[in-house]
Amino acid sequence: QVQLVESGGGLVQAGGSLRLSCAASGRTLSSYTMGWFRQAPGKEREFVATISWSGGSTYYADSVKGRFTISRDNSKNTVYLQMNSLGPEDTAVYYCALRWGPLLQSANKEYDYWGQGTQVTVSS
Numbered sequence: 001q002v003q004l005v006e007s008g009g010g011l012v013q014a015g016g017s018l019r020l021s022c023a024a025s026g027r028t029l030s031s032y033t034m035g036w037f038r039q040a041p042g043k044e045r046e047f048v049a050t051i052s053w054s055g056g057s058t059y060y061a062d063s064v065k066g067r068f069t070i071s072r073d074n075s076k077n078t079v080y081l082q083m084n085s086l087g088p089e090d091t092a093v094y095y096c097a098l099r100w101g102p103l104l105q106s107a108n109k110e111y112d113y114w115g116q117g118t119q120v121t122v123s124s
Contacts, residue, residue, distance in 0.1 A: 001026050001027060002024060002025070002026040002027060002029070002098055002112070002113040003024070003025050003026050003113075004022055004023070004024050004096050004097070004098060004113055004114065004115035004116075005022065005023050005025075005115060005116070006020060006021065006022045006094065006095065006096050006115045006116065006117060006118040007020070007021050007022075007023075007118060008020040008021050008118060009094060009118030009119045009120045010119075010120070010121070011121045011122075011123065012086055012120075012121070012122055012123070013122070013123050014086060014087050014088060014122055014123065014124050015085060015086065015087075016086050016122070017082070017083060017084045017085075017086065018083045018086065018120060019080060019081070019082050019083070020036070020080065020081040020083070020094055020096075020118060020120075021078055021079075021080055022034070022036075022078065022079045022080075022081075022096030022115055023076070023077060023078045024077040024078070024079075024098060025077065029077050030053070031053050031100070031101070031102065032053060032098050032099060032100050032101070033050055033051065033052055033053060033098070033099050033101065033102065033103070033104060033105070034050065034051055034070075034072060034079040034096060034097070034098055034099075035047065035048070035049065035050035035051075035096070035097045035098075035099070035105070035106075035111060036048040036049045036050070036070060036079075036081045036094060036095070036096055036097075037094070037095045037096075037097060037108065038090075038092035038093065038094045038095065038120075039092055039093050039095070039117075040091060040092040040093075043092075045095070045108055046061065047061050047106040047107070047108075048060070048061055048064055048068065048081070048094070049061065049064065049068055049070040049081065050070065050104045050105065050106065051070045051071065051072055051079060051104075052102065052104060053074070053102065055071060055072050055074075057104060058070050058104075059104045059106065061106070063089075064083075064090075067083065067084050067085045067086075068081060068082065068083050068084070069081070069082040069084075070082075079096060081094070081096075083120070086120075086122045087122055087124075088122050088123070088124045089122075090120060090122050091120060091121050091122050092120060093117040093118065093119050093120075094117060094118050094119075094120050095114055095115055095116075095117045096114075096115045097111035097112075097113065097114050097115070098111065098112060098113045099111045099112050099113075100112055
């Protein structure tokens with residue numbers, strides 16, 4: 001079993017920045033990809049970004065490309081999401097997710113474990 005715990009959410013003004021963290025624990029962790037998703041009120045959960053095991057490959061949703069950066073520290077089993085130039089449209093609960101295997105995926109169903117989420121609220 002794997003546990004994922006997100007942190008770093010909060011309230012920020014438009015144009016500001018936040019850094020989310022997601023710590024993984026549990027069974028022996030190796031060769032897994034990580035992703036970030038978000039869900040705004042009344043909307044479906046949507047893909048934000050994903051990163052390969054080595055960190056050498058990343059993929060972003062068009063809506064966050066150039067503003068968000070995903071990274072990871074495998075020595076800490078932690079993945080990060082640096083979010084800059086935030087706008088009210090980024091307000092959502094942000095979830096991290098883990099999938100076994102090397103391929104980068106943007107579909108929810110491809111992920112095996114999910115965190116509980118952390119709220120990000122951007123005021124205008």
